[in-house]
Amino acid sequence: MTKLSDQHYIAEIIGGNSNAFAILVDRYKDLIFSLALKMVKNREEAEEVAQDTFIKVFNSLDKFKGDSKFSTWIYKVAYNTCLDRIKKNKKDEGNINIDDFSEHLVKTMENALSQMMEDERKKSIQDCLNLLPSEEGFLLTLFYFDDQSLEEIAKIMNITANNVKVKLYRSRQKLASILKEKLEPEIINYYERER
Template identity: 60%
Template sequence: MALPNDRYYIDRIMEGDSQAFAPLVDRYKNLVYTLALRMVKNTEEAEEAAQDTFVKVFRSLEKFKGESKFSTWIYRIAYNTCLDRIKKHKSVPLAVAIDDYGTRQLRSTENVLDTLDDEERHRVMQECLQQLPGEDAFLLTLYYFEEQSLEEIAKVIGIKANNVKIKLFRCRKKLGEILRAKLEPEIISEYERERK
């Protein structure tokens, strides 16, 4: 039996049934925490940001008009909550040089990743995402792991879809540089030699 959609729970909450919020929290809590962790890079901060997100969602539920998916709306609140926490703590994001990292190196790194088994590839990707600046990891998570469209991500972070595409390209390059440094250089060199 399929679970009711988000609108069902939202309507019940709006009618005064505050207990109907629990299924929405259950549905989105893992992802909100993951997104928060990607941005703030600290488990305690991520837990607090996730809790703050759900408090804000509950308090402003009447503002949700249904113009976007409910998940997009929650991600936007999570994103803004994390940005506020980052600004409050004035943490400096990790800088990754991308100027010398071209499309060929990106493809080589992706192809090396393809040679790893699923579990190892997942582990490597998670470790490398943790090294990215928070906003970059957030964007890549929404696009690649949550399969959000460019338009949905644009609504989450408040920019145009074309700008999201540019940001995602830059994020991928940064991730590629981190992956390249993480993976054994011999493996990549060997692969590049075979491709010549």
């Protein structure tokens, strides 16, 4: 059985078959929820943001022109919905200061991470990603986990592709510093046990 394209279901919905929207929701619900969770950092709020995103998408589906992928468009709606929620809540997110970052830290952490089990590594990285400010966690998730291109991310976040590169670089620096701080004790313990 072949998987029909998003565009097929969009045409169905615009044509009056609102039940076809359930298929699009099913395709994107997990991604939208995980992106919302990265930004709002609260499960209940992320569920509300995801729900609001799908309501907005449904109500403005006829405005989707198809000049980008549907996934890019829905991510942009989710991103803007998250920003609105964050502004509404006016919560102060504890930004992490990065004072002592070097390229060597990234290399060291990459080598150390390769020693960990795959599931453990993914969980550790997710936990560290959650410590980043919302926008940075969202950006890294789009690029590394959802395989969005720089151009697609630029459209989602309404910035230039060059600005995406700069933000990715800075976000990776912060993540490397967090990984070093959080994982180094685990790694030291691991090597001491192996001796």
